[in-house]
Amino acid sequence: xxxxxxxxxxxxxxxxxxxxxxxxxxxxxxxxxxxxxxxxxxxxxxxxxxxxxxxxxxxxxxxxxxxxxxxxxxxxxxxxxxxxxxxxxxxxxxxxxxxxxxxxxxxxxxxxxxxxxxxxxxxxxxxxxxxxxxxxxxxxxxxxxxxxxxxxxxxxxxxxxxxxxxxxxxxxxxxxxxxxxxxxxxxxxxxxxxxxxxxxxxxxxxxxxxxxxxxxxxxxxxxxxxxxxxxxxxxxxxxxxxxxxxxxxxxxxxxxxxxxxxxxxxxxxxxxxxxxxxxxxxxxxxxxxxxxxxxxxxxxxxxxxxxxxxxxxxxxxxxxxxxxxxxxxxxxxxxxxxxxxxxxxxxxxxxxxxxxxxxxxxxxxxxxxxxxxxxxxxxxxxxxxxxxxxxxxxxxxxxxxxxxxxxxxxxxxxxxxxxxxxxxxxxxxxxxxxxxxxxxxxxxxxxxxxxxxxxxxxxxxxxxxxxxxxxxxxx
Numbered sequence: 060x061x062x063x064x065x066x067x068x069x070x071x072x073x074x075x076x077x078x079x080x081x082x083x084x085x086x087x088x089x090x091x092x093x094x095x096x097x098x099x100x101x102x103x104x105x106x107x108x109x110x111x112x113x114x115x116x117x118x119x120x121x122x123x124x125x126x127x128x129x130x131x132x133x134x135x136x137x138x139x140x141x142x143x144x145x146x147x148x149x150x151x152x153x154x155x156x157x158x159x160x161x162x163x164x165x166x167x168x169x170x171x172x173x174x175x176x177x178x179x180x181x182x183x184x185x186x187x188x189x190x191x192x193x194x195x196x197x198x199x200x201x202x203x204x205x206x207x208x209x210x211x212x213x214x215x216x217x218x219x220x221x222x223x224x225x226x227x228x229x230x231x232x233x234x235x236x237x238x239x240x241x242x243x244x245x246x247x248x249x250x251x252x253x254x255x256x257x258x259x260x261x262x263x264x265x266x267x268x269x270x271x272x273x274x275x276x277x278x279x280x281x282x283x284x285x286x287x288x289x290x291x292x293x294x295x296x297x298x299x300x301x302x303x304x305x306x307x308x309x310x311x312x313x314x315x316x317x318x319x320x321x322x323x324x325x326x327x328x329x330x331x332x333x334x335x336x337x338x339x340x341x342x343x344x345x346x347x348x349x350x351x352x353x354x355x356x357x358x359x360x361x362x363x364x365x366x367x368x369x370x371x372x373x374x375x376x377x378x379x380x381x382x383x384x385x386x387x388x389x390x391x392x393x394x395x396x397x398x399x400x401x402x403x404x405x406x407x408x409x410x411x412x413x414x415x416x417x418x419x420x421x422x423x424x425x426x427x428x429x430x431x432x433x434x435x436x437x438x439x440x441x442x443x444x445x446x447x448x449x450x451x452x453x454x455x456x457x458x459x460x461x462x463x464x465x466x467x468x469x470x471x472x473x474x475x476x477x478x479x480x481x482x483x484x485x486x487x488x489x490x491x492x493x494x495x496x497x498x499x500x501x502x503x504x505x506x507x508x509x510x511x512x513x514x515x516x517x518x519x520x521x522x523x524x525x526x527x528x529x530x531x532x533x534x
Contacts, residue, residue, distance in 0.1 A: 081130065148176055149270060153277050162282060163195075166250065169278055170198040173239075173252065177267055181255040183235075187248050199255075215240060215251060221275035222268055237263065239271050241278050249282060319362075322354035329354075353398025360430060367427075367501045378421040378508060382532055385416040385425070385450050385457055392429035393448070403437045405444035416452045419532030424505045429459065431498040432525050436463035440522070452531070456511075460526040467519035477503040477513075 152172045159165035166184050173182050181199035185192040215223055215238050223238045235253035243249050256263070263271070329347045333339070339347075370376040393400070393407055400407055418425075429448075436446045440463045449460040468476060475481050479500040502525075506513045510530050517523035 149273055152176070152274060156274070156277055156281055159281065162285065165278060165281055165285075167196060167198075169252065169274060170196060172274065173254070173271070174198045176270070177254075177263070178257045178261075179254050180257045183253045185251045185253065187250060192251060195250075215248070221272045222263075224262065236261075237271075239275055241275055241282065243279065244283055249279070319358065322358040325354040326351050326358070349398065353402070356395065356398060360427075360434070363427065365497070367497075367504075376504070376508070378424060380419050380421055382417050383420045383422045383425065385418060385459060385529075386411045388422060388425050389429060389448055389450060389459065392426045392433065395426070396430055396433050399434065399437060403444055404442065405437050405440070405446060407433070408445075408447045410447065410449040412450060412452055414452070416450055416457045417532050418457055418509075418529045420509050420529060421505075425509070425529075428502045428505050428527065429461070431502050432461040435498060436461060436465065436523075439463070440465040456528050456530055458526055458528050460524055462522060462524040464522045467521055468515070468517040468523055469519065473515055473517065476515075 155168050155172065156165055159168050166186075170182050170184055173179055179199065181197065183197040184195050186195045187193075218238075218240070221240050221242070223240065225235055225238055236256045237254040239252040239254060240248055241250040241252070329351050333344060333347050367376065389409055389411065393409065396407075399405075433446065433448075437444045440446070445464045447460075447462045449458075449462075451458050451460075477499050479497055481500075503513055506527055506529070512528045514526045514528070515523065516526070
């Protein structure tokens, strides 16, 4: 009684009780006045005194009636604000709910409104996830300990409407008095707010129920709007993604066609010259054959890159690890690129240590990485291309650096060049060099699968350096 009544006037004081007590006092005053008038009419000897008392009583009643209205208004404003200004408070509360930007903020706003305007000691929010209730917030007396989340579920299953009065044990403070349900348009439960009143086992008045029901309906509409907006955004994103995929597909087909057409054209031209011209010298024939073999190598690398990226996406890329000397891998890569080096009039300088640099690696894969880097260095370098390959051995890692005197890579594009199909945003460069934009993506994947890393250093108009770091293996 002391905790919930005397120390909590807002919970104890009900408008009807206060009004009734005040009216009883006014009725007592009126009865007193009637008694005084009756005594006067009986002709008592204290006539003047009775007249004075009668006038005083009448003035008191007039003042009390006026004061009574003001007192009732004060009680309403201080203790029953929701009932006095129901429309205004509901309008302001709905406006606050509409300011929310996401589910979390709207639920927090809802809890604050309930706790501010209703005789609620504690309010807890539960969201429905996979058919179970999970507490997502609370406001009020933090000392309140409520039952387990899903203990509330059996009491609200099958219930209709937005507000459910729960039957709680008389002395059980761990149970909710009411459950406010937030439903979706299809009737499915979206969230639930458990309410513990300030005065246990009390009931909410009609105005409070209407207020809560209106809040639940508005919250449901706002949540539904959020979800519709998310669906629209997702559809737009999906449409944009499909458009990008179609554009990417067109670009990829065009780039592959360009990269395959050039070596095929050269192969066919030199093959026809060998077949149709019987007066060619042996030297000329060997030159034509070397050209055909070189163009075949270019063609093979393009096809290998396409097959590699397909294997990477399907998770089918396989490596055969064994002890490998990086010096030998560099030499073989340069030899394999001999045709393109001569074609571009490139000067390739290698700096190799005298001692073996052994790593555990797939030799063909690492050689393929170096060939891709050499090919890019020649395509994006000024004429004649100057390329240097440096192998160094550290305490626990070995590195291979491929440096060129090319155009350089803008800082804002360096983090993207290892992405599939990415090309530097320069139409002139893209048109001149061709390419599908998958070579560096293959390079990065292979290096990472070897437990290594790749670092890029670049200066515009001066060149770029790609450095591979691979962990050392046993000899």
